[in-house]
Amino acid sequence: MIVARQMLALTAVGLRSIPRRLGNSLVIVIGTTCVIAVLLSVLAMSVGFSRTIQGDARGDRVLVFTRGSDSEGNSVLSRENLDLIQALPGIRTDAAGKAIISGEVLLVAPVIRRNGRDAYITLRGTGAQLMQVRPELELVAGRMFRPGLHELIVGRAAHQQFKGLDLGQVIRLHDGDWTIVGIFAGGDSVRESEAIGDATTVMTAYQLTVFNSATALLTSRSSFAKFENAVRIEPSLRVQAMTEPEYLAMVSGPMNELLESVAYLIGGIMGIGALFGALNTMYSAVAARLYEFATLRALGFASTAIVGSVVIEAVLLSLLGAGIGIAVAYGAFNGQAINMLGGSRWDSQLVYSLSVSPPLILLATVLACGIGIVGGLFPALRAIRVSVADSLRMD
Amino acid sequence: MNATTLVWANLWRKPVRTLLTALSIAMAFLLIGLLQGVNAGFAEVIAAARRDVMTIDARVRGSPPMPIAMLEQIRKVPGVVTVTYRAYFVADYRPPLSLAAFATEPRIFFSLRPKLAVSEEALRAIERVRGGMLASPALLERFEWKVGDRVTLRSRELHQDGSPDWDFEIVGVFDAPGKAYFGVINYSYLDEARITNKGTVERFFVRIADPDRSVATSAAIDRLFENSSHQTRTHSDQERAEADTQRMGDIGFFTNAILGAVLFMLLFLTANVTRQSLQERTSEFGVLKALGFGDGACLRLALAETACLYLFAAAAGLGLAALLTPFAREISSSIHVSGAVVARGMGLAVVLAVASAAIPCWQIHRLTVVGALSARRA
Numbered sequence: 080m081i082v083a084r085q086m087l088a089l090t091a092v093g094l095r096s097i098p099r100r101l102g103n104s105l106v107i108v109i110g111t112t113c114v115i116a117v118l119l120s121v122l123a124m125s126v127g128f129s130r131t132i133q134g135d136a137r138g139d140r141v142l143v144f145t146r147g148s149d150s151e152g153n154s155v156l157s158r159e160n161l162d163l164i165q166a167l168p169g170i171r172t173d174a175a176g177k178a179i180i181s182g183e184v185l186l187v188a189p190v191i192r193r194n195g196r197d198a199y200i201t202l203r204g205t206g207a208q209l210m211q212v213r214p215e216l217e218l219v220a221g222r223m224f225r226p227g228l229h230e231l232i233v234g235r236a237a238h239q240q241f242k243g244l245d246l247g248q249v250i251r252l253h254d255g256d257w258t259i260v261g262i263f264a265g266g267d268s269v270r271e272s273e274a275i276g277d278a279t280t281v282m283t284a285y286q287l288t289v290f291n292s293a294t295a296l297l298t299s300r301s302s303f304a305k306f307e308n309a310v311r312i313e314p315s316l317r318v319q320a321m322t323e324p325e326y327l328a329m330v331s332g333p334m335n336e337l338l339e340s341v342a343y344l345i346g347g348i349m350g351i352g353a354l355f356g357a358l359n360t361m362y363s364a365v366a367a368r369l370y371e372f373a374t375l376r377a378l379g380f381a382s383t384a385i386v387g388s389v390v391i392e393a394v395l396l397s398l399l400g401a402g403i404g405i406a407v408a409y410g411a412f413n414g415q416a417i418n419m420l421g422g423s424r425w426d427s428q429l430v431y432s433l434s435v436s437p438p439l440i441l442l443a444t445v446l447a448c449g450i451g452i453v454g455g456l457f458p459a460l461r462a463i464r465v466s467v468a469d470s471l472r473m474d
Numbered sequence: 475m476n477a478t479t480l481v482w483a484n485l486w487r488k489p490v491r492t493l494l495t496a497l498s499i500a501m502a503f504l505l506i507g508l509l510q511g512v513n514a515g516f517a518e519v520i521a522a523a524r525r526d527v528m529t530i531d532a533r534v535r536g537s538p539p540m541p542i543a544m545l546e547q548i549r550k551v552p553g554v555v556t557v558t559y560r561a562y563f564v565a566d567y568r569p570p571l572s573l574a575a576f577a578t579e580p581r582i583f584f585s586l587r588p589k590l591a592v593s594e595e596a597l598r599a600i601e602r603v604r605g606g607m608l609a610s611p612a613l614l615e616r617f618e619w620k621v622g623d624r625v626t627l628r629s630r631e632l633h634q635d636g637s638p639d640w641d642f643e644i645v646g647v648f649d650a651p652g653k654a655y656f657g658v659i660n661y662s663y664l665d666e667a668r669i670t671n672k673g674t675v676e677r678f679f680v681r682i683a684d685p686d687r688s689v690a691t692s693a694a695i696d697r698l699f700e701n702s703s704h705q706t707r708t709h710s711d712q713e714r715a716e717a718d719t720q721r722m723g724d725i726g727f728f729t730n731a732i733l734g735a736v737l738f739m740l741l742f743l744t745a746n747v748t749r750q751s752l753q754e755r756t757s758e759f760g761v762l763k764a765l766g767f768g769d770g771a772c773l774r775l776a777l778a779e780t781a782c783l784y785l786f787a788a789a790a791g792l793g794l795a796a797l798l799t800p801f802a803r804e805i806s807s808s809i810h811v812s813g814a815v816v817a818r819g820m821g822l823a824v825v826l827a828v829a830s831a832a833i834p835c836w837q838i839h840r841l842t843v844v845g846a847l848s849a850r851r852a
Contacts, residue, residue: 102746113739117732155630186536197717199535253537286538344802345505345732349739352501356743359494363750 082381089380089388093368094395100367106360107393108400110353111450115404115443118346120412122442123433125338128419131431132331134268135215136323138300139171143310144292146319150330151292152185156318161293163316169306171296173211180295181206184282187427188231188250188274190241198418200237201273201427202252204281212294216270221246221261226277229284232261234271236430240418250274254284269327272418272430294323350446357454361393365458372462373470386459393455394448401447409435481778488751492783495747499787500794502740503819507795508802509729510815515808523715526685527586528692530678533705539674540704542665547698553682553691558582559675563664565627565640567617573627575607575657577664584658586679589651596646600660606645608658616655619644632669640667680708737826745830748780752834759838760846773839780831781824788823792816 097104143164144154165178172178183206187199207226210216224230231250238244249256257276265271278290297306303322310320321329365372372385413435418428485492530548532540542559549557560578567573576583580600584592592608600606609619619625623644632638642659650656665672682691692708699706709717752759759772767775796811803809 102749106743106746109742110739113735117735120731121728189534202536251534253532253534285536340804345509348501348505348508349736352498352505352736353739355494355498355501356739359491359498359743359747362490362494 082384082387085380085384086387086391089375089384090391090395093364093388093392096368097392100364103360103363104396107357107396107451107454108403110356111397111400111447112404112407114346114349114353114450115401115447116407117349118342118446119405119408119435119439119443120433121338121342121345122439123408123412123435124417124419125335125342126436126439127431127434128338128429129331129335130434131429132269132327133324134270135213135265136268136327138322138324139297139303140212140323141295141297141303141306141320142292142323142326143295143318143320146317151183151326154292154318156182156290156292157288158182158290160316160318161290163313164293164310164318165295167306167309167313169297169302169309171298173208177208178295179208179211180293181208181212182278182290182293184278184287184289185291186252186281186285188252190237190250190428191243192418193240193242198241199427200233200241202231202281203270203273203275204278205275206278209275212296213265213270215268216263216265218261219264221259224260224276227280229255229257229280230260231257231274231276232263233259233274234430235262235264236271236416237273238262240272240416240428240430244274252284269429272428346446350450354450354454357393357397357450358457361389361455361458362461364392365389365462369462369465369470373465373467376463376467377471382463385463386456389459389462390452390455394451397447397451397454398444401443404447405435405440405443477775477778481775481782484755484775484779485782487755491747491751495744496783496787496790498743499740499784499823500791502736503788503791503823504794504798505736505791506733506819506822507792507811507815508798508809509733510818511795511799511802511809511811513729514812514815515810518810518812519808520712520715523711524588524685525688525710525712526682528680528682528688528695528708528710529714530680530695530706530708531676533696533707537704539671539676540678540706542673542675544699544704544706545678548678548680548695551691551694551698553684553687553694554680555683556582556586556681557678558586559661559678561661561664561671561675563629563631563640563659565629565631567625567627571617573613573617573655573657575659577659577661579661580608580658583679584648586681590648592648593646596648599645600658603643603645604660604663605642606660607642608646608648609644610650610654610656611647612650612653613655613657614644614647621646631671634667634669737822741826741830744780744784744826745833748830749834752776752831752838756838756841756846759841760843763841763846764843769839769841772841773835776835776838777828777831781827784823784827785820788820792819 142151144151144156148154161180161182165180170178170180184204186202186204188202190198190200192198206212210223218232219235221232224232229252233244243250244259246259246262249258251257259274263270263275282288282290297303300322303320307320310316310318375385376382412433414432416430416432418430532538539561545557545559548554558579560576560583563575563577565573565575580592581597584590584597596608600608614620617625621644625642625644627640627642628638629640630638633640642657648658661675680691680695682688688710692710695708696706759776762772762775763769792811792815796816799809799811
């Protein structure tokens, strides 16, 4: 108890003397600010990416694609396969008793970036039941495409991020111009980075005879096992079924790992650099106060109280830096939309916004505390290792 | 006592402080080296790509393959020296292992892809064996094949006898940069035996006589097919390399933003240490001046000390970056901590040293002997 009170009193003294050694103390603050701001910005990319990929994933929605292929883009599904699949048990039916399933084909559509460069977005051909399969999609402008016509609807994120995707504008595809007739919103999902048209019309245009994959709604989450089993034992099908969350976790894994390892590599190196800076600062702060500490010890202050107060000071300074760093990252990047490779097909673009989430803020705080504790502890230990008499004689 | 000894002794006056400062500088330069290495790697890829070699793709990606008959039309375009083509052949080998092979005219193909190194012997072998395949070393290793093996691959592309099985003989290897898992096969062997997509190719390769005419020639080729059902888009290799790096997202922006943060942190940190260390020794500089050292000599001593610290630490950091490059390749395959990167890094170290020592040095420069000596107990 006494030690705690001594510690608080010493911390208060230390903090009040900071203005006299402002430059030194700012080293800790600015060091942590830079580390946290950089680490959070890169991690915010990774969090935003997985948030978008997982967007509106539902456990009762399944994806069916060729066994052995690593994504729906590399899969091939014939019309006969699709007919077989929609008769399997477990699939939800609409009011008319029709299975809620969409045979889909994936291509790419050229778009223009805001800097004038070419890029591609995923072009998805879907079945007539698109809106039942994906009830989260909602037209925010224009109307639905009509099968048989060269019409597309585009996602809101793609519409905002790329040029030339307004209502009435055209995209040049293989057999000519396709008109954009609608803009849709889809919560937070990958779909918002895509252009969607009628599967049969798109396949005719590209002289394709097969789908890539099929997406279906199940009666419930629990019917997945039944459906999956039915898919596996049907002898004429060489396909596999995955729930949407499972599938998305599989395809986004490598990109997520890449972003995270970049973030931790850069953040780690900067963090070590900042730690050395903090050590330096606290060593000189302690050196300047050796006489003072010796006097306090002679008066009967506990050594632990002195060590504690130095560590607390370092932690407070680095937390201040972390706070500024979080504010910078949050203010500059949170919600900022960027586009990067990662769409559903080939190297199409995925639009997503950076997200500085609460777990990231917590991580930043813990890291800053770590820098403060290590940066304060070693110098503080040095302060009490010197004998009282030696310190007092030094001046 | 000469100046070097004096600088060195002053540097190690407070060993802990010097060491910690040097370590944070080294960490910063490790990061600078790696990030600049990424940028330099991309720039090298672009610069190494040729302007006189061009590829011709379907204008809209994902379009059906192009008829091989277009070859003769392309050949007639003024300036075109060599033309060849390639089709994709994708097949499984003991799933889930699968491979992609380029079906082409191997000799001409390799002459247009200088990054793929192949021996004359391997070229002769594949010309001799119609069902032959040249493989990259990585492919051989993954599939546990060796030259001379006969292998059966299963493809979605059916053989004319109705089976999905295709036989190949591994007749040689070629070297490809990085880990490349692909093979090269004879187009004639594939095309004669396949049922679908007969007589079509996915891409043409062209070499033109004059690299400076690449823009005009690619426009001429695209114009040729403008009104056909197979519109084309022709790019030189250099344009494609540039577009590839662009598509990764705005890498340049991110690396520069991070570099900015690192430099700011570093400058602040060391400027502070330098100021502190020199200020503590105000009276010593007074002594030096009293002994007859000129203002300029004192200034040089202080600058030399900071520069020394920076140069050693920066060299260590950049050296570490070069050592870590093989590991960093896992993340960015084209990273290259080149001599130019190191040279620029050392230049930066000098600039930072001068910048962080500027204010304290100026103060020392202005110091009078009396002022400095009386500052002792202040």
